[in-house]
Amino acid sequence: MTSSPPPGxxxxxxxxxxxxxxxxxALGVSAPADAAAVAGAVDVPAGAFxxxxxxxxxxxxxxxxWTRLAPQPLAADGHGGMPREDVVVSYxxxxxxAFATVVKTGTAIASPxxxxxxxxxxxxxxxxxxYFYRFRAGDQVSPVGRTKTFPAxxxxxxxxxxxxxxxxxxxxxxxxxxxxxxxxAVDAVFFLGDYIYEYGIVxxxxxxxxxxxxxxxxxxxxxxxxxxxxxYSLFKSDPDLQAAHASAPWLMVWDDHEVQNNYGSDNSLYxxxxxxxVHRRAVAYRAFYENxxxxxxxxxxxxxxxxxxxxxxxxxxxxxLLDTRQYRDPLPVDxxxxxxxxxxxxxxxxxEWLYGGMTGSPAAWNIIANGxxxxxxxxxxxxxxxxxxxxxxxxxxxxxxxxxPVALTGDIHHHVAAELKADFTNPSSKTVGVELIxxxxxxxxxxxxxxxxxxxxxxxxxxxxxxxxxxxVHTTLTPTEMTSEFVTFPYIEADAGAQPKVLARFRTxxxxxxxxxx
Ligand code: FE
Ligand code: CA
Numbered sequence: 001m002t003s004s005p006p007p008g009x010x011x012x013x014x015x016x017x018x019x020x021x022x023x024x025x026a027l028g029v030s031a032p033a034d035a036a037a038v039a040g041a042v043d044v045p046a047g048a049f050x051x052x053x054x055x056x057x058x059x060x061x062x063x064x065x066w067t068r069l070a071p072q073p074l075a076a077d078g079h080g081g082m083p084r085e086d087v088v089v090s091y092x093x094x095x096x097x098a099f100a101t102v103v104k105t106g107t108a109i110a111s112p113x114x115x116x117x118x119x120x121x122x123x124x125x126x127x128x129x130x131y132f133y134r135f136r137a138g139d140q141v142s143p144v145g146r147t148k149t150f151p152a153x154x155x156x157x158x159x160x161x162x163x164x165x166x167x168x169x170x171x172x173x174x175x176x177x178x179x180x181x182x183x184x185a186v187d188a189v190f191f192l193g194d195y196i197y198e199y200g201i202v203x204x205x206x207x208x209x210x211x212x213x214x215x216x217x218x219x220x221x222x223x224x225x226x227x228x229x230x231x232y233s234l235f236k237s238d239p240d241l242q243a244a245h246a247s248a249p250w251l252m253v254w255d256d257h258e259v260q261n262n263y264g265s266d267n268s269l270y271x272x273x274x275x276x277x278v279h280r281r282a283v284a285y286r287a288f289y290e291n292x293x294x295x296x297x298x299x300x301x302x303x304x305x306x307x308x309x310x311x312x313x314x315x316x317x318x319x320x321l322l323d324t325r326q327y328r329d330p331l332p333v334d335x336x337x338x339x340x341x342x343x344x345x346x347x348x349x350x351x352e353w354l355y356g357g358m359t360g361s362p363a364a365w366n367i368i369a370n371g372x373x374x375x376x377x378x379x380x381x382x383x384x385x386x387x388x389x390x391x392x393x394x395x396x397x398x399x400x401x402x403x404x405p406v407a408l409t410g411d412i413h414h415h416v417a418a419e420l421k422a423d424f425t426n427p428s429s430k431t432v433g434v435e436l437i438x439x440x441x442x443x444x445x446x447x448x449x450x451x452x453x454x455x456x457x458x459x460x461x462x463x464x465x466x467x468x469x470x471x472x473v474h475t476t477l478t479p480t481e482m483t484s485e486f487v488t489f490p491y492i493e494a495d496a497g498a499q500p501k502v503l504a505r506f507r508t509x510x511x512x513x514x515x516x517x518x
Contacts, residue, residue, distance in 0.1 A: 028108050028110065028111065028117060028118045028119050028120075029118075029119055029121060029296055030107065030108050031088055031107040031108050031109045042083060042087050042138075043138065044069060044071070044082075044137045045071035045083075046071060046140070047072070047081075048070070048071050048137045048138070048140045049069070049135065049140065049141075050071060050073045050080075050237070051067070051068050051070045051073055051233060051237070052067070052142075052143060052236065052241075052245055053065070053066065053133070053134070053135060053142050053143055053144075053145040053242075053245065054066040054067070054145065054246070054250060054292070054293040055145055055147035055245075055248075055249045056250045056251060056292065056293030056294060056295075057249065057251065057294070057295050058147070058148060058149055058150045058188060058249040059123075060127040060128075060149060060151065060153045060314075061123050061124055061125050061127065061149060062121065062122040062123040062125050062149065063121075063147055063148075063249050063293075064119055064122075064293045065091055065093075065118075065120050065121075065122060065133055065135075065147075066117065066118070066119055066292065066293035066294075067089065067117070067118060068080070068115055068116055068117035068118075068291060069087060069089070069110050069117075069137055070082065070233060073234075073237050074215070074230070074233060074234060074237065075230075076215060076230070077226060077230075078227060078229040078233075079112070079226070079229075080116065080233060082112065085112065086109050086110065086111050086112075087109070087110045087137055087138075088108075089107065089108055089109070089110050089118050089136070090105065090107045090135065090137075091104075091105065091107070091120055091133060091134070091135045092104070092133065092134055092136075093131050094131065094132050094133070095129075095130075095131065095132075096132065097132050099132065103125065103131070104124070104125070106120055108120045110137070114286075114289075114290050115287070115290040115291070117290040117291065119293070119294065119295065121295055126149065127150065127152035127153075128148075128149060128150065128151040128152065128157065129148065129149055130146060131146075131148065131149070132144050132145065132146055132147075133147060144246070145245070145246040145247075146185065146246065146248065148188075148249060150311065150314065151313055151314035151316065153312060154315060155314045156315050156479065157315070157317075158479070159477065160313050160316050160317055160477045161184075161186045161474070161476050161477075162186050162187060162190060162475050163181050163186045163188075163189045163190070163472050163473065163474050164189075164190045164408050164436065164438040164473040164475070165177065165178070165181065165189060165190070165191050165192065165244070165410075165438060165441050166255075166410025166411065166438050166441065167193070167194040167410055167411065167440030167442070168195060168196075168235060168442045168443065169194075169197050169206075169440070169444070170209065170234060170238060171197075171201045171206055171207045171208065171209055171214075171442075172208045172442045172443055172492075172493070173208055173442045173445045173446065173470065173491075173492030174209060174238075174442070174492045174496035175238045175240040175441055175442060175492075175496065176240065176470070176489050176492050176496045176497070177240075177441045177470055177472045177487070177489060177492075177500075178238075178240040178241050178243065178244035178441060178472075179240040179496055180489075180500045181244050181247070182240065182244045182247040184474060185248065186247075186474070187248065187249075187313075188249050188250070188251055189244065189247075189248050189249070189250045189251070190251050190253065190369050190408055191252050191253060192253050192255070192369060192370070192408060192409060192410030192438060193253055193254050193256070193258070193371040193372075193410045193411055194256070194257040194440075194443065195232075195252075195254070195257075195291075195292070196228075196231045196235050196258060197231075197443070198221055198259070198260055198261070199221055199261075200221050201214050201234075202219050208445045208493045209442075210494050210495070211495070214234070218230075218231075223280055223283075224283060225287060228283055228286075228287035229287050229290065232287055232290070240496060250292070250293055251311065251369065252292050252293075252294060252307065252321070253307070253323075253369050253370065253410075254323070254325065254371065255324075255371035255372065255411055256383075258284055258285075258288050259281050259284040259285070259325070260272075260277075260280065260284075262331075263281070264328040264331065265326065265329075265330070266278045266281065266303070267330050268280075278302075281303040282300065282303040285300040285303065285305040288305070289305065304326070307321065307323050307326075308320075308322050308323040308346075308354075310357055312363065313363070315362050315363055316363060316479065317363050317364065317365040317367055317477055318357065318358075318362075318363035318367065320357060320358070320366070320368050320369065322346065322369065323371075324345050324370055324372050325371060327344070327346060327347025327349075328347070329345070331382055331383060332387055338382060338389065339389060340390065341390045342390070343387075343389075343390050343391060344388065344390075344391045345385060345387070345391045351391065351394065354395075354398070355394070355398040358398050358399070358402040359401040361402065364403055364404060364477075364479055364510060365403070365406060365477050365510070366402050366403060366406070367406050368395075368405060368407045368408070369407075369408045369409075370407060370409055371409070371410065371411060372384040372385060372409065372411045373386075373409055373411060373412055373416075373435070374392060374395070374409065374420060375416070375437075375460075375462070376392075377456055378459075384411070392424075393423075396420060396421075396432055396433075397422075399420065399432040399433045400422060400430070400432045402433075404433075404482075404508075404510055404511070404513060405420075405432065406435075406436065406482065406513075407433060407435040407436070408435075408436055408438070409435055409436070409437045410437070410438050410440075412439075413439055413440040413443050413447070413468070414439050414457075414467060415438065415466070415469070415471065415473070415486045415488065415503065415504075416435075416457060416465060417435075417436055417437070417463075417464045417465040417504070417506055418434065418437070418460075418462050418463045418464065418515075419433075419434055419435075419462040419464070419513070419514055420433040420434060420435055420462075420513075421462055427461060431462070431513050431514055432513065433513045434508055434514070434515055436475065438471075438472060439469060439470060439471050439472075439486075439488070440470055441471075441472065442492060445470075445492065445493045446469075446470070446490075446491045446492060446493050447468040447469045448468050448469070449468065450467075453468075464506065464515045464517065465486060465503075465504050467486070467504075469488035469489060469490070469503070470488065470489050470492050471486065471487045471488040471489055471500070471503070473485065473487070474487060479510065480509070481508060481509050481510060482507070482510075483506070483507055483508075483518070484505065485505045486502070486503045486504045486505070487502055488501050488503045489501070505517070505518040506518060
């Protein structure tokens with residue numbers, strides 16, 4: 001995992017950068033003992049922390065911190081205005097926002113090989129408490145981030161709050177939802193896919209965010225590493241997105257647009273031959289890693305990146321993050337193919353990992369954060385779980401054996417709350433769990449409360465909510481119940497000034513998976 005160099009970096013150079021032992025210390029995670037020698041050599045241009053700071057993957061004793069040096073985030077060449085040299089970045093973790101009580105310090109190398117990003121993993125902290133962090137590069141200091149460790153392993157916890165977000169097409173509108181979400185100081189944020197979109201951005205076309213313009217370099221579909229990096233920079237230049245990252249640790253799930261619309265495995269929907277497409281997947285996955293608070297586990301090896309993982313919130317909740325893109329079978333060629341027992345959206349290894357982790361879980365609540373809709377809907381979208389009914393049956397069967405399963409989903413740019421049925425072909429079958437589907441942060445612009453697809457959803461008695469506005473979901477778990485609050489905004493295209501509205505609230509009692517409107 002940590003012993004091979006990222007693509008484009010030779011092994012000798014990799015070992016030189018990682019210093020002490022390649023097995024335990026890796027690029028951007030911590031710096032070699034002679035880091036000071038590297039540090040003095042480079043002048044970092046002013047504004048180095050132009051992409052903000054982030055944290056992620058909390059455990060009971062730590063988390064991953066992230067920043068990426070980019071004094072000119074929108075430099076057209078994708079290098080963020082950085083010299084092509086290594087820079088040592090130091091970090092501090094404190095118990096208070098004023099940094100009166102600093103509990104951890106460390107350094108990591110920001111290398112051009114990984115777009116000057118760093119991902120230091122901090123361990124040895126106290127469980128279930130708030131921490132604050134900041135970085136330094138040269139004489140520059142980053143903004144302060146707030147984060148939190150999870151409760152102690154194996155111990156009960158009274159409460160866990162989280163927010164859900166997905167689908168942030170920057171060009172379709174302002175990230176007003178993040179402005180509000182950042183104020184709520186949740187224990188964790190689940191991001192459920194489509195952090196960027198690969199499409200060309202064209203004024204008079206899809207650029208609906210009013211009062212902004214973009215250079216011609218953004219006008220084509222992205223395909224190179226530098227273009228993916230620049231696309232992350234553009235989206236991450238949004239101050240409300242930066243504020244949301246700085247407000248809580250994030251848990252990342254990807255969907256299709258981090259690479260290309262509706263891709264699956266090494267198959268492009270647009271006829272790019274697999275042998276070529278894997279190269280694109282490799283650079284897309286690499287840019288994903290570079291730009292997000294991910295641990296070394298997810299450092300891509302060529303076109304492969306491990307992003308399905310599990311986190312425990314004491315014994316209150318187990319969080320399973322799925323990857324429903326990298327290992328999926330191709331879209332069905334016909335109905336017989338769609339119904340084939342062998343079809344999988346997760347791949348066999350991930351299926352086994354998930355079901356074992358669900359049915360053997362000691363947690364009261366078992367969260368399954370996933371990229372595409374599980375609930376059966378007759379809208380013909382076979383790129384969702386509807387295209388993989390055998391895999392869905394296996395998942396629902398595992399849910400039946402699992403304590404309080406809850407699926408968290410994005411992708412469709414609508415708020416939907418649904419009960420998951422043991423057998424979707426039999427509406428009177430048992431409810432085995434619930435699915436909370438979070439609308440987009442930006443994708444599809446202002447939206448509307450209802451639209452042409454509403455009837456496809458609301459015809460099903462197991463669908464309890466449908467809205468086509470932008471927003472996020474805020475959820476509270478306790479040992480006895482889950483409360484989910486669906487927040488929307490009346491507009492996002494004109495400016496970021498819209499006020500939040502709580503569209504709906506549901507209670508799900510522990511031991512009886514259902515959605516009771518509050
Ligand atoms: Fe989307
Ligand atoms: Ca999607």
